[in-house]
Each structure stands twice: as structure tokens, then as C-alpha cells.
Amino acid sequence: MVENRPWLTVFSHVVLCLGVLVTALPIWIAFVASTHPADSMLSGRTPLLPGGNMLENYATVLGSGVKAAGSIPVGTMLWNSFVMALMIAVGKIAISIIAAYAIVYFRFPLRKTCFWVIFITLMLPVEVRILPTFGVVASLDMLNSYWGLSVPLIASATATFLFRQFFLTVPEELAEAARIDGAGPLKFFRDILLPLSRTNIAALFVILFIFGWNQYLWPLLVTTDEGFYTIVMGIQRMLQAEDAEPAWHEIMATSMLAMLPPVLVVVFMQRLFVKGLIEQEK
Amino acid sequence: MAGLEFVGVRKTYPNGVKAIHGIDMAVSDGEFVVIVGPSGCGKSTLLRMVAGLETVTEGEIRIGENRVNELEPADRNIAMVFQNYALYPHMSVFDNMAYGLRNRRTPRDEIARRVAEAAGTLQLEGLLDRRPGQLSGGQRQRVAMGRAIVREPEAFLFDEPLSNLDAKLRVQMRLEIKRLQRALGTTSLYVTHDQVEAMTLADRLIVMNAGVAEQIGTPLEIYDAPATLFVAGFIGSPAMNFLSGTVADDGAGANLDGAERTLLVAPPASARRGRITVGIRPEHLEPVSRETAALEVVVELVEALGADSLVHGQLADGGEGAAVTVRVDGARRVAAGEVLSLAVAPNHVHFFDPDDGKRLA
Numbered sequence: 277m278v279e280n281r282p283w284l285t286v287f288s289h290v291v292l293c294l295g296v297l298v299t300a301l302p303i304w305i306a307f308v309a310s311t312h313p314a315d316s317m318l319s320g321r322t323p324l325l326p327g328g329n330m331l332e333n334y335a336t337v338l339g340s341g342v343k344a345a346g347s348i349p350v351g352t353m354l355w356n357s358f359v360m361a362l363m364i365a366v367g368k369i370a371i372s373i374i375a376a377y378a379i380v381y382f383r384f385p386l387r388k389t390c391f392w393v394i395f396i397t398l399m400l401p402v403e404v405r406i407l408p409t410f411g412v413v414a415s416l417d418m419l420n421s422y423w424g425l426s427v428p429l430i431a432s433a434t435a436t437f438l439f440r441q442f443f444l445t446v447p448e449e450l451a452e453a454a455r456i457d458g459a460g461p462l463k464f465f466r467d468i469l470l471p472l473s474r475t476n477i478a479a480l481f482v483i484l485f486i487f488g489w490n491q492y493l494w495p496l497l498v499t500t501d502e503g504f505y506t507i508v509m510g511i512q513r514m515l516q517a518e519d520a521e522p523a524w525h526e527i528m529a530t531s532m533l534a535m536l537p538p539v540l541v542v543v544f545m546q547r548l549f550v551k552g553l554i555e556q557e558k
Numbered sequence: 559m560a561g562l563e564f565v566g567v568r569k570t571y572p573n574g575v576k577a578i579h580g581i582d583m584a585v586s587d588g589e590f591v592v593i594v595g596p597s598g599c600g601k602s603t604l605l606r607m608v609a610g611l612e613t614v615t616e617g618e619i620r621i622g623e624n625r626v627n628e629l630e631p632a633d634r635n636i637a638m639v640f641q642n643y644a645l646y647p648h649m650s651v652f653d654n655m656a657y658g659l660r661n662r663r664t665p666r667d668e669i670a671r672r673v674a675e676a677a678g679t680l681q682l683e684g685l686l687d688r689r690p691g692q693l694s695g696g697q698r699q700r701v702a703m704g705r706a707i708v709r710e711p712e713a714f715l716f717d718e719p720l721s722n723l724d725a726k727l728r729v730q731m732r733l734e735i736k737r738l739q740r741a742l743g744t745t746s747l748y749v750t751h752d753q754v755e756a757m758t759l760a761d762r763l764i765v766m767n768a769g770v771a772e773q774i775g776t777p778l779e780i781y782d783a784p785a786t787l788f789v790a791g792f793i794g795s796p797a798m799n800f801l802s803g804t805v806a807d808d809g810a811g812a813n814l815d816g817a818e819r820t821l822l823v824a825p826p827a828s829a830r831r832g833r834i835t836v837g838i839r840p841e842h843l844e845p846v847s848r849e850t851a852a853l854e855v856v857v858e859l860v861e862a863l864g865a866d867s868l869v870h871g872q873l874a875d876g877g878e879g880a881a882v883t884v885r886v887d888g889a890r891r892v893a894a895g896e897v898l899s900l901a902v903a904p905n906h907v908h909f910f911d912p913d914d915g916k917r918l919a
């Protein structure tokens with residue numbers, strides 16, 4: 277907007293700066309804490325400038341974990357989280373895009389019913405169905421496995437719905453032109469619909485990856501084997517050190533590491549968005 | 559190459575809409591047939607049945623000698639050009655044209671040859687690497703044509719391919735399509751609601767109304783002898799004047815409602831009695847001296863187009879519904895309120911039965 281109202285400009289800038297401050301300050305403090313030796317966090321005065329122990333702290337955490345809390349190396353937990361988040365994101369996208377394709381492009385009996393059944397599952401997030409889901413996963417012998425961590429979270433009404441809305445905006449003539457060009461249903465999906473959905477897939481991937489990465493309750497339930505702990509639940513366990521003060525410097529280092537992958541995904545995928553937006557002129 | 563045949567073709571949509579009420583016609587090999595009619599009359603439906611995008615409820619469609627009712631669109635050997643072009647937005651111009659050929663497992667060098675040839679014909683050479691989004695409307699239109707040409711089909715199907723272009727480009731593309739079709743000699747079905755497009759492109763014209771083919775014939779046959787009131791009013795611009803009246807007692811003319819004189823053109827023998835509708839095209843009414851006039855019109859409004867002027871008026875003592883439009887030479891000055899005396903050549907007077915709208919012959 278090109279408006280010349282100086283007070284409005286000043287006011288909006290102040291609000292924005294405050295917002296940035298509120299968001300960034302805790303992260304900054306966490307970062308600072310992760311660079312100090314153990315005792316400076318316990319002295320009662322929170323330092324505001326980075327200390328000199330950064331490399332040591334991060335190396336300890338990544339390599340051997342937080343000793344006092346008996347945790348496994350953070351590297352392993354990062355890997356577990358990464359695998360889980362990736363499986364959830366990819367699985368959700370794969371299943372929901374296929375489901376949306378079926379609902380939009382095929383006439384089959386009970387099509388409407390299928391759509392509504394999928395839609396209704398929006399009302400049943402993991403937390404609501406956690407006991408039966410746990411029962412199923414346990415009886416399928418999937419506790420303490422990547423499958424157990426990800427499969428129950430894969431079905432996604434939201435993503436199905438988003439893809440459906442997108443497919444409805446694709447002109448019908450495109451499907452007809454493809455039919456005349458001799459593309460069967462699978463070819464049409466692969467050659468035309470999938471490339472056209474690229475931007476949507478990228479956007480959903482970011483959202484779903486972060487959704488997967490941030491899972492807390494479910495991993496807490498299905499993993500008893502330390503080898504499958506994810507980082508988000510791992511941080512919480514570090515606080516439960518027995519007979520000792522929490523090792524704040526190492527916990528903060530772990531937190532910083534836990535924040536990194538989602539940030540990287542956003543930064544990396546942002547370039548894809550922009551590219552997609554530029555290319556997809558209609 | 560092959561002709562096309564409709565035998566008793568009907569279409570009822572699943573929701574019960576009866577879109578086509580029985581079409582019988584044969585399109586001969588290499589012929590350019592234009593389907594014209596008002597919105598919703600079933601033009602697209604008919605075309606889409608040929609393409610295989612809609613099922614045929616009843617009757618048979620043949621391409622060449624073969625019944626194609628049950629064939630998939632890709633197996634019918636047709637190519638279609640859509641109104642919004644339906645180009646694949648993520649593919650280059652080359653890939654857009656090549657896609658159908660690749661799906662039919664055409665050898666690579668053959669694809670390259672055909673695309674290059676089509677690009678040459680359509681002046682698309684420099685644009686093969688671009689995406690549809692980076693082209694102008696006219697260029698997209700050409701790519702859509704190119705995609706049809708490279709298939710080397712038995713028939714081209716066009717569904718209002720020019721209606722998204724501006725007026726000037728439309729005229730230019732119209733000529734190009736005609737030239738191209740002549741050069742390739744491919745049987746073509748072309749849907750439009752623009753009657754100028756219809757008249758200029760067609761070898762033969764199908765005028766449709768509400769799911770029925772009202773008349774099938776060459777553009778001039780239809781212009782000279784419209785078979786129904788609907789066709790008479792639809793083909794020709796500005797539209798034909800319709801005047802109602804009664805057959806004169808001696809059968810040698812018609813007494814038009816609201817006119818002083820009897821129009822001295824004998825209605826055909828089949829209309830010896832009663833009410834009648836007389837049709838005269840605006841361009842066939844000629845200003846003459848008062849004594850020789852067949853009609854007198856009070857001028858209400860004049861639209862000067864330059865080369866000629868459209869004069870809108872009423873029959874001199876006309877009541878309701880006696881509006882008349884006349885096309886006069888642009889050099890002639892006509893003012894509102896003036897009374898124009900007009901004559902018409904007998905062969906340019908059309909008679910219709912007002913009850914069923916059929917031409918009286």
C-alpha cells in the first residue's frame with residue numbers, strides 16, 4: 277500500500293519490532309545458554325552474551341548425549357526425528373494426493389460417502405483416538421519401530437481436502453485434452469496433475485514435516501527403546517535427571533539442534549515455492 | 559482421411575436434460591462443416607460426442623466406415639482444439655505438441671519432424687522452448703492448432719477456438735484456419751456462435767436450435783433461402799425484418815399490418831389463405847421514389863457505420879411489432895423523423911408460416 281501516514285508507519289514498525297523481539301529473545305537466550313559452561317547457568321544470573329564453550333557443548337551433546345540424564349546421543353535422536361518426520365510428510369502427501377485424485381476424477385459408487393468419511397476424520401486427531409490406535413500398533417508389533425512412529429499419523433483429511441480443492445481448479449479441458457492425447461488415468465496423473473501440483477506439494481511438505489517433527493505425545497507412547505527416542509520427547513527426558521541439577525547448557529544445545537532441521541526445511545523449500553510461483557503462470 | 563456420419567444421434571444427459579434430439583447428416587471427406595446456433599443449443603454436446611468425451615445416448619457416429627460410439631477418444635483418430643486451448647501449462651510448446659505422439663509411441667525423429675513442420679506452418683519456430691504462460695493469446699491458439707495438426711488426424715474438431723481472441727486477431731486466425739484446412743484437406747467440424755465466422759469458414763453450415771438441426775446447407779443457400787423463421791433471424795447481420803400480415807384476397811400480394819399499400823409480391827401457392835410472416839433483409843430494402851415504393855418507414859434512429867448506415871424505424875402507420883431496419887449507403891444522409899420510401903426485389907422477399915415457422919415454398 278502506498279499511503280502517506282507517518283504515524284501509522286511508525287506505529288506498525290513499533291508493533292512489528294516488538295513482535296520480533298518477543299519471538300527472538302527466548303531463542304537468543306537459549307543459544308547463549310548453549311555456549312556457556314555448566315555452572316554459569318546455575319549462578320542465578322542469566323548471561324546475555326555468548327560464552328566460550330559452544331563447540332564443547334555441542335560436541336558432547338551430539339556425540340554422547342546428556343550424561344546426567346542418561347540420554348542417548350542427540351545425533352541418534354535427531355536421526356530418529358528426521359526419519360519419522362520424513363515418513364509422515366511423504367506418506368501423508370502420497371496417500372492424500374491419490375485419495376484426492378480418486379475423489380475428483382473418478383465416478384465410483386459411494387464416492388460422496390467416501391469423501392465425507394475422510395472429511396469426518398478431521399474430527400479425530402491422534403490425541404482423541406490415542407488408546408485404540410496404541411492398541412492396534414501394539415498388536416501389529418510396531419512398537420519401537422519407525423513404522424509405529426509414523427504410520428498412525430499418516431492419514432490426513434486436511435491434505436486430502438487441500439489437494440481436492442486444487443484439483444477442482446484444474447480446468448476440465450486439460451483432462452479431456454490428455455484423454456484425446458492418449459494419456460490413461462495413471463499417465464494423466466503422473467505427467468500432468470503431479471507436475472502441476474508441485475507448488476502445493478512443496479508447501480504441504482514444509483507444513484507436514486514440521487508437524488511430524490514436533491510430535492510429542494505419540495512418540496512418548498510407542499517408544500520404550502531408547503534407540504527410537506525422538507528429539508522432541510528426548511529434551512523433556514533430559515529435564516528428569518535424578519539427583520542432579522538439569523544440565524541446562526546441554527539441554528539448550530539440544531534445543532537449538534532440535535530447531536535447526538525445520539528451519540532448514542523452510543529455508544530450502546522457500547526457494548522451491550518462489551520458483552514454482554514464477555513458472556506457474558496460467 | 560475420411561468422412562463423418564451422424565445417424566439418428568440423440569443425447570440425454572444423466573440429469574435428464576435432452577441436449578440433442580436426433581441429428582442425421584453426412585460430412586464428406588475434406589469438408590469444413592460449421593455448427594452454429596445460440597448458446598445452449600447443443601453445439602458443444604454434438605462435437606464432444608464425436609470426440610468421445612460424451613457418450614452417445616442413441617444413434618450412431620461413424621468416422622470413415624467405422625462406428626466409433628464405443629471407442630476411447632484417443633482411438634478415434636480425431637484432434638480437438640478447445641476454447642481455452644487446454645495447453646499443458648508446465649510443458650514447453652514442443653512438449654505440448656509432442657505429448658500425444660509420444661503416448662502413441664511415435665518414433666523420436668518422426669515426432670521431431672512433424673513438430674518442426676507444424677511449427678513452420680504456424681510460425682512457431684522461435685517459441686518451441688517457451689511455456690504456454692509465456693505466449694500471447696494468438697500464439698497459444700496456434701500451439702493448440704499445432705497440437706491438433708501433428709496428430710495427422712482423420713478429423714479436426716474445433717469448439718469456439720477463436721472466442722478468447724480480440725476482434726482483429728480473430729479475423730486473422732479465421733483466415734489462417736481456413737487456409738490451413740484447405741492445405742491439409744482434413745475433414746473439420748467447427749462450433750461457433752459467431753455467424754460471421756460461420757459464413758466465412760463453412761463449406762456447409764448446420765444451424766442448430768434447441769437440440770435440433772434447423773437447416774443444413776452451404777452458407778449462401780442458407781442466406782438465400784432460410785428454411786425457418788429461426789434460421790432467417792439467426793443468419794445475417796443485422797437480422798432479417800419480420801412483418802406479419804395476411805395474404806391478399808387475389809393471392810397476388812400481402813397486406814402487411816400497419817402498411818397502407820399491398821406488398822405486390824405473390825406468396826407461394828401453399829399460402830393462399832390467412833396469416834403470413836414476411837421476411838426481408840435490411841440490405842435488400844432500397845430507398846426509391848414515393849410512387850414506386852413498396853413500404854414506407856418512419857425513421858427513428860440512424861447508426862452511421864461509415865461505409866453504410868443502419869436506419870431503424872417503424873412502418874408508416876405501424877402499430878406494435880412493425881419495426882424495420884434498413885441498410886442504406888453511408889453517403890446518403892437520413893435524419894430521424896424522415897419518411898423513407900423503400901422497394902424490394904421479389905426474389906428477396908421470404909414468406910413463412912407464422913404458426914410453425916416453416917418457410918413457404
Ligand SMILES: Nc1ncnc2c1ncn2[C@@H]1O[C@H](COP(=O)(O)OP(=O)(O)OP(=O)(O)O)[C@@H](O)[C@H]1O
Binds near residue numbers: 595601751
Ligand atoms: N454435463 C452436462 N450435464 C447436464 N446437462 C448438460 C451438460 N452439459 C451441457 N448440458 C446441457 O445441454 C444443453 C446443451 O449444452 P451445450 O454445452 O452443448 O451448449 P452449446 O450449444 O455448446 O452452448 P454454448 O454456445 O454456450 O457453448 C444445455 O441445455 C446444457 O445446459
Ligand SMILES: [Mg+2]
Binds near residue numbers: 601
Ligand atoms: Mg459450447
